[in-house]
Amino acid sequence: MKAMILAAGRGERMRPLSDALPKCLLNVRGRPLIAWLIDALACAGVREIVINHAHLGHMIEAALGDGGRFGVAVRYSPEREALETAGGIANALPLLGEAPFLAVNGDIFCDFDFSRLVALAPGEAHAHLVLVPNPEHHPRGDFCLRGSQVCDAGEPKWTFGGIGLYRPELFSGVKRGSKGQLATLLRAAMPRGLVTGELHRGEWHDVGTPKRLAELNEPA
Numbered sequence: 639m640k641a642m643i644l645a646a647g648r649g650e651r652m653r654p655l656s657d658a659l660p661k662c663l664l665n666v667r668g669r670p671l672i673a674w675l676i677d678a679l680a681c682a683g684v685r686e687i688v689i690n691h692a693h694l695g696h697m698i699e700a701a702l703g704d705g706g707r708f709g710v711a712v713r714y715s716p717e718r719e720a721l722e723t724a725g726g727i728a729n730a731l732p733l734l735g736e737a738p739f740l741a742v743n744g745d746i747f748c749d750f751d752f753s754r755l756v757a758l759a760p761g762e763a764h765a766h767l768v769l770v771p772n773p774e775h776h777p778r779g780d781f782c783l784r785g786s787q788v789c790d791a792g793e794p795k796w797t798f799g800g801i802g803l804y805r806p807e808l809f810s811g812v813k814r815g816s817k818g819q820l821a822t823l824l825r826a827a828m829p830r831g832l833v834t835g836e837l838h839r840g841e842w843h844d845v846g847t848p849k850r851l852a853e854l855n856e857p858a
Contacts, residue, residue: 639756640734641684642727643675644800645744646692646720651847660694662744663701664845666854670701671845672744676708682752684740688733690715690726724818728809736806743800747854748842755803764808764827767835769796770842775850780821781828781835788835790825799842808832 649656655664662672672689679687687710691698695716705712715730727734727741740755750768758766767788772779772795779795781788798821808827812818827833845851 639684639737639739640686640688641679641740641742641752642688642690642715642730642734643672643679643742643744644690644723644726645672645698646690646695646717646726647745648693648720649745652851655848655851656693658694660691660698661845663697664851666747666845666851671747672698672702673708674747675742675744676702676705676710676712678750679740679742679752680709682756684752684756685710687712688715688730689713689744690717690721690730692717692720721815722817723820724809724812724823725816727804727820728812728816728818729814731806731809731814734806738803738805741802741804743844745845746800746843747845748799748801748838749840750799750801750838750842752801754836755801758803761834762832763834764805764832765824765834766803767824767833768799768801769835769837770799771837771839772797773842773844775844775846781824783835783837786834786836787831788824788828788833790828796837799838800844801838 645662649661782792
């Protein structure tokens with residue numbers, strides 16, 4: 639199974655740190671954030687990874703190269719300007735192929751076991767999402783989980799953790815090179831029962847601001 643790491647965001651909330659370095663290359667506990675994700679994917683058996691980039695993308699390519707030192711093969715999907723999540727994935731589909739693939743936000747730090755998704759048979763679902771308990775900065779959550787079905791309405795609502803297993807069909811309506819939001823596609827698919835999910839209660843952090851980054855790097 640292939641995976642995509644979404645790393646094209648400008649990181650406005652992370653400024654001024656992200657002015658000189660892509661957010662995914664900021665150090666968390668002594669290593670670039672994206673290196674933790676690549677290692678976790680490799681441990682799950684993923685050997686082919688696509689990374690999209692826009693802001694300071696050349697620095698990402700210089701830091702990671704072809705992925706060989708991580709035991710994976712990395713290919714890049716450059717964007718002139720960030721195409722948002724759905725737009726970035728749709729633009730990278732020629733590199734991802736026709737089979738289901740993983741996608742993970744490049745600005746999260748977590749202990750999620752990606753092998754759970756590698757082994758998952760998605761059935762007819764177009765997406766399988768990993769939800770997490772609502773963090774302090776996002777108390778209202780995003781989606782409701784009823785059994786294995788993800789819904790837009792209902793309580794309690796959990797936060798989308800930026801980790802998912804997707805079928806390329808979910809992005810068929812997004813023109814390559816155009817912007818598109820993942821939430822819009824997911825909400826359109828939910829009433830048809832095409833979005834499933836699970837709740838991860840382990841470690842998970844959205845490393846979106848200098849304050850959150852500093853908190854993660856505080857000595858234990």
